[in-house]
């Protein structure tokens with residue numbers, strides 16, 4: 001029986017899941033299965049985006065027929081020829097001989113290599129940025145070579161603002177009834193398998209992933225439809241920000257991954273002692289026995305952690321087999337930009353340490369912590385001391401973050417403004433109207449102070465045009481931003497001045513509360529209208545005390561907090577190109593170049609002061 005899912009009014013998921021596959025690509029264990037996604041667009045022309053693996057051929061073909069509802073299939077867009085997405089093309093053509101195959105020249109070449117059918121008579125070749133109109137929708141084709149094979153192409157539906165992203169943004173794991181990432185706890189339950197998929201499948205091609213991300217950043221994307229795993233329709237930055245990190249080989253977490261190969265437990269003993277000493281210093285650690293844990297999981301962990309320790313016994317005058325295989329696997333996946341340390345063991349001629357360093361030496365930007373530990377059989381007092389020195393050397397890379405008070409440190413008698421971010425501040429769009437002028441800005445201070453009547457306070461920077469409008473009119477709206485708000489909302493309302501821009505440009509229909517002030521219906525979970533009763537001059541800001549005369553909820557989505565904004569919405573600052581010196585605004589990412597930053601400096605974008613800048 002068919003099993004399809006509606007994505008939008010004219011886009012249907014017609015893919016299938018496989019939970020019987022033991023090893024994806026014959027290498028990567030997939031205990032939770034895998035999904036093969038295919039999408040049918042039912043515009044004036046019908047368009048299928050890719051097919052599936054032969055393992056789920058029958059279900060897929062039935063799905064397509066049901067979704068087509070008797071219509072003919074006009075186009076098949078082939079974005080990737082790896083057989084997990086193409087092996088049903090010949091069956092599809094037998095079922096729909098009318099089909100036109102939309103693909104690049106490289107895809108055509110690969111299809112001819114893999115399959116025997118008449119493609120020349122039905123091919124519609126496309127190149128970078130070519131478009132295809134299918135009625136209401138316009139499809140734009142974007143080449144994404146080496147994400148994961150050289151022929152890979154993305155498709156952007158500029159009408160629906162959907163990116164069909166081939167293998168990019170996919171993950172291991174079957175879909176268990178849900179189709180959208182926001183239907184599950186993605187960070188908790190799926191991010192590890194997304195990292196394992198990324199690091200093992202496309203990890204080698206970080207530069208190419210970066211250029212595909214660059215191209216995608218020019219598009220207005222509201223949904224991502226990958227060929228494996230969940231569809232993203234909200235909080236796209238959660239997955240895009242991870243791809244930015246992984247493709248630059250930047251660690252996600254500061255901590256130490258220890259991988260060991262041990263025959264009789266002595267090398268394992270060294271790994272355990274090192275981990276304990278590191279934990280004593282407050283450093284996060286994970287340990288893997290490379291003879292037990294599948295290499296794909298350790299490769300994935302190496303992409304996650306900042307420091308890597310390899311501990312191996314010497315075997316046949318070389319590195320122990322499973323460790324040697326892991327190191328070669330890591331080098332093949334282009335692991336780089338890490339700090340590493342090495343522990344060797346060998347009862348009569350320990351050589352594994354030197355050989356491990358040789359393999360790591362071929363990787364880019366892997367710097368070795370030169371505190372060696374060399375064990376001859378069991379650990380004695382001298383080696384224990386060496387392990388402790390290694391722990392000290394690693395710990396030297398983990399200075400206490402500035403401003404964070406350690407356990408036994410005297411608390412500073414100063415005000416660290418970053419501490420304020422630990423309050424569960426929300427973030428809000430504050431809007432006002434003066435005559436025919438609508439305007440708005442981002443604020444983070446809204447608080448209820450009384451119940452009868454309901455009164456709230458808002459603090460507004462005097463530099464904001466919205467401030468002056470509220471001071472003049474006494475009326476405002478607070479739209480409470482939810483965790484689904486994209487960074488663009490913060491850019492639109494927070495980083496521009498309403499004096500010279502229309503903050504509502506492109507916001508669609510002008511929705512107003514009964515006080516005549518506009519509000520945001522998208523990305524918000526509630527709206528509060530206030531009428532100013534008192535003002536208090538607080539220097540840079542005015543505190544408005546207002547009576548609430550209208551308030552309503554728009555969704556059950558969680559309100560965004562400052563912490564959530566920093567962790568999940570605000571793009572991470574990019575490393576400067578070249579040798580630029582300067583300071584970056586932690587709030588909006590603005591870069592001020594130069595050796596010094598004046599104390600009274602104010603960010604020209606978001607108006608935060610020098611305290612919110614840090615050195616590049």
Ligand code: FEO
Nearest residue numbers: 082084148167227
């Ligand atoms: Fe899912 Fe590169 O194939």
